[in-house]
Amino acid sequence: MAPLNRTTHPAPALPERVLQFGTGVLLRGLPDYLIHKANQQGEFNGSIVVVKSTGGATDEFAEQDGLYTVVTRGVQKGQLVDKSTVVSAISRVISAQEDWKAVLDVAKKPSLQVIISNTTEVGIQYVEESIFQHPPQSYPAKLTAFLYERFKNFGGGRSKGLVVIPTELITDNGLKLRDIVEKIAIHNELGKLFMKWLKYHVRFCNSLVDRIVPGKPDAATREPLQQELGYTDKLMIMAEPYRLWAIEGDDRVKSVLTFAKADPNVIIDEDINFYRERKLRVLNGGHTISVPLAYLLGLETVNEMMQHPLLSRFVEDVIAQEIVPTLPVWMIPEENPNAVREFAADVLDRFRNPYIEHLLLSITLQETMKMKARNLPTIQRFVEQHQQIPQRMALGFAAYLRFMKAVRLEDGVYLGEVATPTGGIITYPIRDDYAEYFYKLWQQVDVHDAASVRNFVQTLCADTTLWEMDLSALTGFADAVADQLTNLLTLGIEATIERQVATAESTTSGSEIG
Structure with a gap:
């Protein structure tokens, strides 16, 4: 078969309007894909120059002309999706290590409007260094050098300012990157005029990206796909159907990012906190509150969790009845009051994606930190709004405590154990910064004594150093968790879930306080 390139698949050569730092699959599967779609609809008409910041050749991109x-596979509105798109948005890829001058030359292009990055979370950090190295080491220093080159070439013209959109998964990524660039500019003594141009004519936008892009398919998956498509593709990637790119910006930003017109899943708003909060509580929180319970039951993947009759019911109900109602009404866009419930339906579709093997054990990494950030505010809001304890979340929290019960330390790793329904034993690593803390607390617990378990839960909930709040002050929460934990320890995982489901069917979502 012939390789994929612009000879076998002709594509228009468009002005280079975007500079992108990073060749990773998230960028190629979301921003680049969306820009390609916009180009097809005549909404942007621009291509992307990609900078490969890390070492390594760019031959694969050159061979395929970018x-x-x-390959988009998954579930959308209950229907299986399986389609392939040849993305032609990338014009070329430049190695920063091998040809930094070529990167700086892009700064001289009048057509350039946008800079995108995804250099991982550790990429947006301040490093005190000269921007006049070839190249600078850190991404912010590279960006500062590029912006300074553009400033010099165009004499600080306001029309040659840029929109900078980091997609790294940190809160306020745009503001943090701007602060670091300003600090680097001061360290390198780039002058007041550059600082003024940077302040008024370079717009740094916070952004939120949301799409699972597993990456390059394995050989067993790729070969039949290539046979079906009729060409070979060394750069092929997989992605789920769901996609969202929320960008914080005003009318000026909208006038530049015209690619947003081509897809309703690109949102430009002056405040994107709603989209971040929605993702954190519903998607991430739904994972965190459910996964320990599913893993303790002997399941391995999120898809298996959603195929299990008890666990799927638990996930659906905890999201719909105890998480969704707690998002503050004032945050929900007036033009779409159903935005949270629609997103929740999308989340359940994503959890059911049979093409993505999302391991439950991987999701339990730093479970304590995730529980604190993603679920405790939801529990607190539920209690304040309903004067009830969210019983499903209490069970999920109890399952988390059970998951954190290590039986031994081996080669520096705390190990937990749980019996399977078939009588076997699963041994699993507890990859959590608080593993030792929980190990010591569990040593004092008699799992056959309900009073001992209750004392353990009360002590844990009252630890304000750990939670940065007093969970024992949520009237009834510690008791509800203790009851569920006792059941998990004595009745077993499946019997406890069955009891909870049966109770939920005969009562309301929560149990009244007082």
């Missing part, structure tokens, strides 16, 4: 296939 083309690659995005």
Whole structure:
């Protein structure tokens, strides 16, 4: 078969309007894919120059003229999706290590409007260094050097300012990147005029990206796909159907990012906190509150969890009845009052994606930190709004405590154990910064004594150093968790879930306080 390139798949050569730092699959599966879609609809008419910041050759991109296939597979509105798209948005890829001058030359292009990055969370950090190295080491220093080159070339013209959109998964990524760039500019003594141009004519936008892009398919998956498509593609990637790119910006930003017109899943708003909060509580929180319970039951993947009759019911109900109602009404866009419930339906579709093997054990990494950030505010809001304890979340929290019960320390790793329904034993690593803390607390618990378990839960909930709040002050929460934990320890995982489901069917979502 012939390789994928612009000879076998002709594509228009468009002005280079975007500079992108990073060749990773998230960028190629979301921003680049969306820009390609916009180009097809005549909404942006711009291509992307990609900078490969890390070492390594760019031969694969050159051989394919920047083309690659995005294979979209998953579930959307209950229906299976399986389609392939040849993305032609990338014009070329430049190695920062091998040809930094070529990167700086892009700064001289009048057509350039946008800079995108995804250099991982550790990429947006301040490093005190000269921007006049070839190249600078850190991403912010590279960006500062590029912006300074553009400033010099165009004499600080306001029309040659840029929109900078980091997609790294940190809160306020745009503001943090701007602060670091300003600090680097001061350290390098780039002058007041550059600082003024940077302040008024370079717009740093916070952004939120949400799409699972597992990456390059394995050989067993790729070969039949290539046979079906009729070409070979070394850059092929997989992606789920769901996609969201929320960008914080005003009318000026909208006038530049015209690619947003081509897809309703690109949102430009002056405040994107709603989209971040919605994702954190519903998607991430739904994972965190459910996964320990599913893993303790002997399941391995999120898809298996959603195929299990008890667990799927638990996930659906905890999201719909105890998480969704707690998002503050004032945050929900007036033009779409159903935005949270619609997102929740999308989340359940994503959890059911049979093409993505999302391991439950991987999701339990730093479970304590995740529980604190994602679920405790939800529990607190539920209690304040309903004067009830969210019983499903209490069970999920109890399952988390059970998951954190290590039986031994081996080669520096705390190990937990749980019996399977078939009588076997699963041994699993507890990859959590608080593993030792929980190990010591569990040593004092008699799992056959309900009073001992209750004392353990009360002590844990009252630890304000750990939670940064007093969970024992949520009237009835510690008791509800203790009851569920006792059941998990004595009745077993499946019997406890069955009891909870039966109770939920005969009562309301929560149990009244007082």
